[in-house]
Structures are given as C-alpha cells and as structure tokens.
Amino acid sequence: MTTTPLAYPRQEQELTGEDTRLRNWAKNSRLGPPGSVVTPATEAELCDYLATSDGRVRMIGSRMSPGRMIQVADQTGTLLDLSTLSGVISSTDDTATFAGSTPLAEVYAFLSARGQMLPASPGVIAEQTLAGALATGTHGQGLQQSSIAGAALSIRMVLADGTVAEFDRDHPDFPAVQLGLGSLGVITAVTLRARKSVIYTCLKNAVGADRLEADLETWNRENSLVKAWWFPQENQVQVWKANEATADEVRRYRVGGGELLQHATTNNTMNGTVESTLRHLRDDTKGVADDGKPLRTVTRFRDFTDVTGDVYQIFCRGIATPQINVEIAIPLARAGEVITKIKKWHAETRPRMHYPIILRCTGPSDGWLSPSHEQDTCYFGFVVYYAADGSLSDEGESYLRAVERALAEEGGRPHWGKYFDESLYDWPALYPQWEAFRQVREALDPQHRFANAFAEALLD
Incomplete structure (x- = not known):
C-alpha cells in the first residue's frame, strides 16, 4: 500500500465552540468539517439515518484515538456522535449488557457496585467508550487475561445499510x-462476562534493571497482575505486583468502607531518577500545557505506598493528558531480546525521555487483529509530552521514531489506538487472519461507508 511516514501532529491550543467538538482528545487533529456531526438519540434513529443516507461515516466516541483513525474520509462525510447510546441495557448474575458508547468508568462502577469485575484488567484511563476500547484493542496487564474485548460474549452492530446484526462467540x-x-459497523451493545470481584494487594518496589530481560517474564509468571516502568537512563525499574489479598487485608479494606487501603511505607529510592526525568521533561516542553499534568504523571513515581483494593482502584488511576503515545506489542518469548536491544541503543544515543518505558504483559487474544493474537505478549509503551505552545521537541520526535523502528524490525505489532508509522509494517505477515478480516469487511460493508483515508490505505 502507499503510505506516508508518520508525522506527529502539532497540538492546537485555542479552540472554541464547535471546533472543540471537531477535534480529537489530544487536540492535534480536525475530525471533520463544520456541521458534520450527527447525534442519533436511539438505535432506531441510527438505523434510519444509515438506511436513508449515503456517504462515508466515522464514529467519534470519546475521541481518544489519533485523529486519522476517526476522521471522515472527505469534506462530505459524517461524524456519528453516539454519546446518547450509553448505559446499562440488561444484566444477569454473571453478565452485563451495555450500550456501545458507555464510558468504561461507568462499566466498572456498575460491576463494582455488584461486587463484580471483568475477567480482564483495565487500562489506566477509563474515559474511553466500551465500543472504542473493543475497536482499538484496549488492554491492561497480567498473563491470566488479555484485552477488554476478551470479556465480550456478544456484540450488536448496526451495519452500513441500517440493518442490525448480532455476533456471539459461536x-x-x-x-x-x-x-x-x-x-x-456501529457497535450499539456489548454483553460482557462478569466474575466475582477479587481484592488485591499491590506491592510496589524499585529494582535495578541489570536482569530485566529475565525478571520481566518471571514477575509476570509468578504474580496475577504486573506493571513495570523502566528508566533506562538510571538503570532502574519501578514494578507493581498485585496478588489476591490476605483475609486480614480484605477485612481491613472492608472496615474502611471499600476505599483503597494504603499501607505504611518509607521507600524513596527513586527520587533521583524522578528528578532526572523531570529535568528532561521541563527542558523539552518549555513549560508544559494541561495544568502541569505531565509533571504529575512523573512525580507519582516517588510514591511507593503499597495498597489493597479492587482491580479498578489499583490500576485505573491514570492522569488523562494529551500526549504522543507509541505502544508496540512483542511476543513475550522475545521481550528479553528486545530489552537488550533497547539497552544497547540507549547507551549509544542517550535519548531525552519524558517518561519511563511502560511494560505491560497480557495473555493471548482470540481477536484476529489483536496485537496479542494467539500469544503471550509484552507491550512496550513510549510517551512524549507536548509543550505549552502545542509543539513537540525534536529530541522527543526522534526518540519515538527510533524506538518504533527498532521494535518494528523485531516483528512488533503496534497498538491500533495509539500512534504508529504504518509504513514500517507488513500487515499480512504480522496477522495470519488479515485476509479473513478483509473478507468479513467486504461482506459487512461492501461499499466501505465506514472507511476513511487511513482505513482505506490500511485495508485496501
């Protein structure tokens, strides 16, 4: 396919009125022309709109993906705002059905109130919609689970001609x-598997990175849920290991009214590492935008407070701030080789990093286009923040391009909802079911109404 090497877009700072609605979450892409947003109030209205109109359409959801994923194909296309199609539709003892545009935070709150959880660990940000999380492969951490889509039992979609189709696991x-x-198509309802909520105790520690190649897999094999942040410049890793809490920890958690239970700690062994990263961040961003949230995302690594709580209280605690985020999935069996490669590259180049490398591992996914399709996977995440004027530093851009190229050469699969240079990847070689997916697309949307320039280049 014909592609253009990725250029990270500049962030727009002064937006008002409809222009705000027509920008993605990071405010670095315009999604469509003025007047292009249509907001159906019900699924029936959505069906009627698609049945009686023509032209390209895209769903904007919570707009957290890169703009090219959401943008309409041309100046006559339509952006579907489905925010009214939200909330709980029905539930049983071990399932819950939600409208597609339900924010993940509401999904988690509903289940938690019933003493339940999904059989999938959450990502750190819960503002995205359920449909968007499925469409892009949102995932958490832990080899005993995979992406949020793995919890789906059935998915209801409105197709390009306005008809409704139901898909279950059979x-x-x-x-x-x-x-x-x-x-x-447009996902309007998802039935999710639910399980009894587990109360975890998460232990936080700082360790050296000399043995990270072996330690990463060991941590993930020996613990239920693991997340790690690697600071190559200081040769340190902050690692969180979460396992089922003891009976006494659960009792104390219940006595506290189900609020996150914090344990006493005196660990401050990463203060120097945090300060080094903050210096790079301050220098490159010339003062950060978004009320200093990027600074807070880094300063939190000073905190080594062990905690007891449910999976959402422990892991769903991200600070939502616009950024350029590149995340590449590598088979876990080869993650050690990639870590060694990054160490060598880092020693030679000494890049300026705004944030540690995020390491999250998951089990296999049965989704054909999931980056963790049929294999235990380690996701390597890289972040660069915007400056207050909406620019990215040359050093930050060079860093992201270099690490993505290095991981693409190792057979990495990029996270669909984040930034990547599609020219680096041979999609049919990476995804054995690529052609099968394309055939399903031809059957469900033969006129490619849901395509835009990005999807068309990707799939055609």
Whole structure:
C-alpha cells in the first residue's frame, strides 16, 4: 500500500465552540468539517439515518484515538456522535449488557457496585467508550487475561445499510468484530462476562534493571497482575505486583468502607531518577500545557505506598493528558531480546525521555487483529509530552521514531489506538487472519461507508 511516514501532529491550543467538538482528545487533529456531526438519540434513529443516507461515516466516541483513525474520509462525510447510546441495557448474575458508547468508568462502577469485575484488567484511563476500547484493542496487564474485548460474549452492530446484526462467540465472524477498527459497523451493545470481584494487594518496589530481560517474564509468571516502568537512563525499574489479598487485608479494606487501603511505607529510592526525568521533561516542553499534568504523571513515581483494593482502584488511576503515545506489542518469548536491544541503543544515543518505558504483559487474544493474537505478549509503551505552545521537541520526535523502528524490525505489532508509522509494517505477515478480516469487511460493508483515508490505505 502507499503510505506516508508518520508525522506527529502539532497540538492546537485555542479552540472554541464547535471546533472543540471537531477535534480529537489530544487536540492535534480536525475530525471533520463544520456541521458534520450527527447525534442519533436511539438505535432506531441510527438505523434510519444509515438506511436513508449515503456517504462515508466515522464514529467519534470519546475521541481518544489519533485523529486519522476517526476522521471522515472527505469534506462530505459524517461524524456519528453516539454519546446518547450509553448505559446499562440488561444484566444477569454473571453478565452485563451495555450500550456501545458507555464510558468504561461507568462499566466498572456498575460491576463494582455488584461486587463484580471483568475477567480482564483495565487500562489506566477509563474515559474511553466500551465500543472504542473493543475497536482499538484496549488492554491492561497480567498473563491470566488479555484485552477488554476478551470479556465480550456478544456484540450488536448496526451495519452500513441500517440493518442490525448480532455476533456471539459461536459466530464465525466474531474474532473480526471483536477488534474491528471502526470499519465493520456501529457497535450499539456489548454483553460482557462478569466474575466475582477479587481484592488485591499491590506491592510496589524499585529494582535495578541489570536482569530485566529475565525478571520481566518471571514477575509476570509468578504474580496475577504486573506493571513495570523502566528508566533506562538510571538503570532502574519501578514494578507493581498485585496478588489476591490476605483475609486480614480484605477485612481491613472492608472496615474502611471499600476505599483503597494504603499501607505504611518509607521507600524513596527513586527520587533521583524522578528528578532526572523531570529535568528532561521541563527542558523539552518549555513549560508544559494541561495544568502541569505531565509533571504529575512523573512525580507519582516517588510514591511507593503499597495498597489493597479492587482491580479498578489499583490500576485505573491514570492522569488523562494529551500526549504522543507509541505502544508496540512483542511476543513475550522475545521481550528479553528486545530489552537488550533497547539497552544497547540507549547507551549509544542517550535519548531525552519524558517518561519511563511502560511494560505491560497480557495473555493471548482470540481477536484476529489483536496485537496479542494467539500469544503471550509484552507491550512496550513510549510517551512524549507536548509543550505549552502545542509543539513537540525534536529530541522527543526522534526518540519515538527510533524506538518504533527498532521494535518494528523485531516483528512488533503496534497498538491500533495509539500512534504508529504504518509504513514500517507488513500487515499480512504480522496477522495470519488479515485476509479473513478483509473478507468479513467486504461482506459487512461492501461499499466501505465506514472507511476513511487511513482505513482505506490500511485495508485496501
């Protein structure tokens, strides 16, 4: 396919009125022309709109993906705002059905109130919609689970002609619908598997990175949920290991009214590392935007307070701030080799980093286009923040381009909802079911109404 090497877009600072609605979350892309947003109030209205109109359409959700994923194909396309199609539709003892545009935070709150959780660990940000999380492969951490789409039992979609289709796990197209890139139809309802909530105790520690190649897999094999942040310049790792809490810890958590239980700690062994990273961040961003949130995302690494709580209280605690985030999935069996490669590259180049490398591992996914399809996977995450004037430093851009190129050479699969240079990847070679997915797309959307320039280049 013909592609253009990725250029990270500049962030727009002064937005008002409809222009705010027509920008993605990071405010670095315009999604469509004025007047292009249509807001159906019900699924029936959505069906009627698609049945009686023509032209390209894209769903904007919470707008947290890069703009090219959401943008309409041309100046006559339509952006579908489905925010009214939100909330709980129905539930049983061990399932819950939500409208597609329900924010993940509401999904988690509903389940937590019932003493339940998904059989999937959350990501750190819960503002995205359920449909968007499925469409892009949102995932958490822990080899005993995979992406949030792995919890889906059935998915309801409105197709390009306005008809409604239901897909359950017995349907042959279900692995395509699980992660459809917004290119198959409009997800209006998802039935999720629910399980009894587990109360975890998460232990936080700082360790050296000399043995990270071996330690990473060991940590993940020996603990239920693991997340690690690697600071190559200081050769340190902050690692969180979460396992089921003891009976006494659960009792104390319940006595506290189910609020996150914090344990006493005196660990401050990463203060120097944090200060080094903050210096790079301050220098490159010339004063950060978004009320200094990027600074707070880094200063939190001073905190080594062990905690007891449910999975959402422990892991769903991110600070939402616009950024350029590159995340590449590597088979866990090869993660050690990639870590060694990054160490060598870092020693030679000494890049200026705004944030540590994020390491999250998951088990296999059955979604055809999931980066963790059929394999234990380690996701390597890289972050560069915007300056207050909406620019990115040359050093930050060079860093992201270099690390992505290095991981692409190792057979990495990029996270669909983040930034990546598509010219680096041979998609059919990376995804054995790529052609099968394309055939499902031709069957469900033969006129490619849900395509835009990005999806068209990717899939055609």
